[in-house]
Amino acid sequence: MVIDADLGNHTEIIDFLKRKETTLKQQLDNVLKKLDNAEQDKTKYEEAQTEWYGWSKEYNTSHFEPPELLELMDTTLRYTAFKLATHYWEARWLLEIKEQIETNYAEKQTKEKQEKRWRRYAKLTPCMVATLHMLPSFYSAYNWQAAITERYLPLYDFIDLLIIDEAGQVSPDVAGAVFSLAKKALAVGDVLQIEPVWGINKHVDIANMKKYQVIGTNCTLDIMFDTGLGASSGNVMKIAQRASKYQKTDIHGPFERGMFLSEHRRCVPEIIDYCNRLAYKGRLIPVRESKPDYPLPPLGYAHIRGTSIKMGSSRWNPIEARIIARWISDHQKLLKSLYPDLPLQEIIAIVTPFKKQTNLLRKELLLQGINEHIGIGTVHTLQGAERHIILFSPVYGTNDNGMAYFFDRGVNMLNVAVSRARDSFLVFGNMNIFNSNNTTLPSGLLGQYLFSNESNEITDIEVPHEWI
Structure with missing residues (x-):
């Protein structure tokens, strides 16, 4: 002390x-x-358990236990209940519309009529989808008789449940006001994937905190930023985790607070194992099985001795783009034979760290006669997307060996890029930048996986001499 x-x-x-x-x-x-609080939770749990045993005994379901019982309910009782509820609220909507027609009901922007309007909509579509920027304008009313500064009336505590998807990408200042519109909130996301695009820097953030007395002295700055509340570095997911009473633990220690969804259903085990080691401390449980007879490696590479060209904050690599476009053109038949019911754009996508490279890749694909709208973008644009095969264009060339790479600033970028691939993640680029001897870097760890087996190398590419 x-x-x-x-x-x-x-x-x-x-x-x-x-x-x-x-x-x-x-x-x-x-x-x-x-x-x-723990004693209260324990009491509630014991009461729920007693009710559960009584219900299972009464309805003779004691031979079923979760999750088998939950799966059974999803296909029987819950399906029937949902269908009946749908028709019940449709009938309620028809009765309300009938009443409005008979009484010449007029829509107005008063608080009472706005709330009534949204409840009427919810009888048919109980789930409304909006951006965080647009939501406040939807759930608001106006009092035209009040002073100008008091006319706008947000519908506070009106939304029953606010669900924020991709909450790890949402800055606190963007979502903060929206929470006041809801009774309860559920944040869904991953702080180890794409970070928010913050609108202010840390110095301005600190100045605002001091101006509005959010913090007192410099001693509390680190604590404030660790909470995720900072408008220059925080995110809604981290704030929600602090508020959650739930927390898992395993042999590695406690998880982040909240309900960690450990089952991974997108990638084959060989792909998600990289992300598991990179970001999740081995806590993800692959559900899919391996595909031993698949013609492409789960994690593969083609070494391309290209040179990157820098313009402003972006880069492009012409040789890398040409070879990727030609490889896709040469392998169209193979790719479509693997997934005969899918068009090419639903089979494959290209991820790259730089916007300039995305534009160049589109041009090269057109030159190869590929007119299908293949997804090409940075990890930010492909967050949430998936394809059976992902090609990764790192862009950095032989003239960039040894520099600090954009995708090594944290685990987020390569974690997202690799986990977009269901069956195969293929790197087309200068493989010297993936130093497998330095696995503390995301690129080094990926290099270790890529170079772990000679069969991971893609050798059926040709580079015309005039391209070099």
Whole structure:
């Protein structure tokens, strides 16, 4: 313990001890509150368990246990209940519309009529979808008789459940006001994938915090930014995790707070194993099986000795783009034979860190006669998407060996890029930038996976001499 007092000054010693006593009392109060909450949760759990055993005995379902029981309910009771509920609320909507027609009901922007309008819509479509920027304008009313500054009336606490998807990409200042419109909120996302695009820098963020007395001294800055509340570095998912009472634990220790969804159903095990080791401490459980007879490696590469060209903050690599376009053109028949029911654009996509390279790749594909709208973009544009085969164009060429690479700034970028691939993730580029001896870097760890087996190399590419 650091004694922040002059031991020769009796008053300072007494003040120091009083401050410590106050701090310890606050900590004790917090612990007692948490203990009380835990006791309440335990009581609720025991009551629910008693009700569950009584219900299963009454309806003779004791031989079923979750998750088997949940799967059975999804295909029987819940399906029937959902269908009946749908028709019930359709009938309620028809009765309300009938009443409005008979009474010459007029829509207005008052608070009462706006709330009534949204409840009427919810009878047919209970789930509304909107961006965080547009949502406040939807759930609002107006009082034209009030002063100009008081006419806008947000519908506070009106939304029953607000679900924020990709919450790890949402900055706190963008979503903060929206929470006031809802009674409850559910944040879904992954802080280890794409980060938000923050609108202000850290210095402005700190100045705002001090101006509005969010923080007192510099000693609390690190704590504030660790909470995820900073408008220059935070995200909604991290804030939601702090508020959650749920937390898993395993042999590696406690998880981040919240309900961690461990089952991974997109990628074959060989692909997601890289992401598991890179970002998730081995906690993801692959559900899909391997495809031993698949003609392409799960993680493969083609070494291309290209040179990158820098323009502003972006880059492109002409040789890399040409070879990727030619490889796709040469392998169209193979790709379509693997997935005969799918068009090419639903089979394959290209991921690259740089916008300039996406434009160049589109031009090269057209020159190869490929007119299908193959998805090409940065990891930011392909977040949430997936394809059976993902080609990765790193762009950095032989003239960039040894520099700090854009996708090594954190685990997020390569974690997203690799996990877009269901069956095969193929790197087409200068493989010298993937230093498998330095697995502390995302690119180095990927190199270790790529170079782990000679069969991972794609050798059926030709580079015309005039391209070099």
